[in-house]
Amino acid sequence: MFSPDFVSFLYYKYLSLQEIERRIDLREECIFTIDPSTARDLDDAVSCHPLPSGNFRVGVHIADVTYFLKEETILDKIASDRSTSVYLVQKVIPMLPRVLCENLCSLNPGEDRLAFSVIWELDPFGKVIGEFFGRTVIRSCVKLSYDHAQSMIENPKKDWSLHEFPSIIGNFTLRNISSVVYNLHSIAKHLRKKRFDDGALRLDQVKIAFNLDNESGMPNGFYEYIIKDSNRLIEEFMLLANMAVAHKIYEGYPNLAILRRHPSPLERPMEQLKNLLNGMEVHLDITCAGALQKSLQYYIGDDKHSVCRLQVITALCSKPMQNAKYFCAGAVKPDESFCHYALNVPLYTHFTSPIRRYADVLVHRMLAAVIDPVRYQPTVRGQLQLQKITDRCNDRKQTSKIVQELSCELYLALFIKQINEMDEEAMVTMVLDRSFDVLLLKMGVIKRVYIEKLPLESFELKKQEGRKYLYLYWKSERNIPNCTQRISLFTLVSVTLKPVEGNSLKFSAVLRRPS
Template identity: 55%
Template structure:
């Protein structure tokens, strides 16, 4: 299709004498893109740029078998990571590909049926006897001319055409266009060069008039100053974007400036809530439940209901209850804060919650979705306080079989705020009589031993529910999570540790899953076209096949055919030595790579119900109901539960579902960056840190390791390893190996070789880099490993 210039391109490229050479292709017109997508000539998807090799980018293919590869910045055509783009095949003269495949591709594209038939007849009597004729190229032609479908041939050819795609249109700029980085003075230029910390973003020209007043005279004063810059334009005739400085953050390497930079870059709204928003909240404090509201609800205030949360949690949005019945069964309740009571539809509070979509959790702070008065007071299920809730109550057998189910709005009064540590202590000491001093303040109407017994009963039922889930085909990929201890005054990291996921965590998780599954079925049965659900697509088939081939070659008995088969494989003993756990961690990381993200969606948009399925949980319907204080999707689900939502249209729910997906993805990345930031400070202040590490992946000049003591992943580049004489890479099938040749410390000794492959154990040292907040993993010599 013929490309049309966008208005921005036209203003920059008027042709004639003195016009600049165009670096990027002009974007197509919207009408051409629409027609091209309908005809299948163009493909739309979200672009991912490799953070470690920023010249590589990918867009998912429509059939989800293999990603479309974009080679180089020019092919990306000014799109940034996360943007929704449209791509097409480059003109053939720009293809970089084996000429034989190019010829076959040309035949496929231009030959008429009668010409193809002629060639098919010509090849009919050919037999692959000669070794050369057994080559893949010949077999490809052979398949084509003997009647194989063109789609089959094109799939083979496309494996050998990895560099032929380019972006022709940006549908939606998902990237915030705000980046952190540093300013560099350029003599005799009217602008400074802004270098983003994220190498996936281009360098940006910033006019000197927009820079600090004394920047031109004293540029050295700003060499370590972190700025935020917003890209304002990027012309087709320039390698560099143009932008404006949004803010001076402070000195690089300090936690608060770096944190603010992360939040702005990932478009997290951390501003104070406006007066208009706060005016939506009750004015008469302390707030009490109106009598007319009490009459509409089931009164559960006399029941033994309690919360189990992290010890530092202040937004308590879920509570549990468990009462044994005379027939030996149990009445189990999940009680969720009724946030939708306070967040009315289409007011200022609803608008800001809808826009933020999620609370963002960082190491040292939380950016809340809702004002703190709601999060920590009005909606938080604080102990010894009447609170509005949505409840799901089951009659359930000790084995975990559900006999009946009730949904409804309720009022509860939590009798105690337990931490995971408190609940874990109760589980580990079933016969112990806990004293009042060992637990937080509790309602005297419910003795401590009653609470203890309820926790034990919940734990017993949860174990049965969990066993049923996994025997029924569910999957859980647990990965190491780094946590920090902070100085209470400075909020700087004092230490770090790998978070332990224990029985008390599993107890809460099991009943939250049960409530979410039950709610999904409930709202889908009543609103089949409007239900907001959460689906988890199966892993990428091509990546699964490659991983299966690699594991087979490594002699690892793993079954990737389904979620349940994979879970069973990972929990089968991988060996009986001390490194079995480490191997399982590495294998879990490898199995996580093909996995796709779970997504919110409106049921009216996806017509085929099998697509609703949640792959990891192996359930047909799932949603989010249990965390409305921190997730807007849950508020919508609460509204669906409460009414017919006749004012809500399908497109509105789907639009909000897509927005929640985007914000959840960004929130997850911000959380990861916050953890990386604090660990970088910890390494700088407390390092160098020595640890064993296990190799996770091998490339031609580097390898990735999982640092076992801290659960972090790092890449080690062979060229940067001190004391290394040379290195050699070889690949057999899917298995890669690096042979490192160490320079002997004793000149009279022969060089020592070290073979690096998946699951190899090495010793590394984590050491701060010269750059702020950065650290490297340095490989130690094999001799040091033995000492």
């Protein structure tokens, strides 16, 4: 994938004493990573130190990829062309050579690593008292998984046994680590509440992961990937870092800054969705992101139908949403907004994942120039050149998203093929003349159900007060009498998933006869 010359050069360049002396040395600080248990490219770490004032010194420490990845080199051009790592079910196609993303840049425990750090003084409620940006050298003391961190959040006073966690490097104890996790969690809760109070929107949808056979690599099961408080902890501080860096580089280089904006949803489809849901007694305020978020929260319920209905409403709301896009601040029209719709913030960028996103690499170079203009320049490229690069990043991001979704659907089809068929609960998302769409509730996948394939005497489409209904008249079978089934938006149904005849890499959903 990458030539041996690249690898030997990168090792040759690694971590000179002179470079360490130029940086702020945080190697004795309690800094560690929290990632999925399978992660190998660890590009972010966190720290939290209580201060005598009652405030906290909180740090987000990001792998300094730009020390190795110099602008306009061959390796930089390859990374720019790839723009992103692609995460398939069975493997990762990395943006950078593995010697970088899994070794020299990865914030592995016990290893001296170069980093870019954003450090704040925060009060216990997450209010920023002061902030600092700097190039640092760190040494992570432990690699925690989200499950490890979640256990600490849920059991803050427990005396943990060493065998329950990975080895800790340096003069730190499990109590030290647990205390940091809990303090970060406490602050993150306030940060999150304030974000949503200020008008942020989040459309959470079901995502699945697979268990793969060690020998064949084939799927032998799947499960819903659950977002827990430990995930939210990391998310809040990554968002805080991204927003802080966006303001910093825009202040320093208003014409060159690489930012990320999220346009408002498409007006006509959003209005059509609002009208559709009004007919089902679901009323959404779509005037802004915060109003939509409050509308969705209103329909949170404990009963099964309410939970499933909210899942469908969320999936429907995601369709009119536009993709967030990278851009060069000086290369856009003056009347174009920089705002991020979902986050409801005026400036945003990506800083926290330079191992897997090239846009973050550009941002790191600009941040380096802002904090040390004597040693670094933001870029040798002009505005139009930067805009072309961000356009490519946007294209690659969208392509990788599609590929990742197809990879998931492929492995789901392979799993269904192995077990022949499986029954699943679903809820109707759209009614058409001779078919309807359903959301597979445990998978987060929408499939179309065709009526012609069902053992029906007949069917008919009716429209009542703006609502569409399909009436299915089932034939009698053996000792089962004929029956009528009404299908409309939010109808709960049971479907059988089967491999498609002649194409076992796809699967179909067939409506099951109501009991």
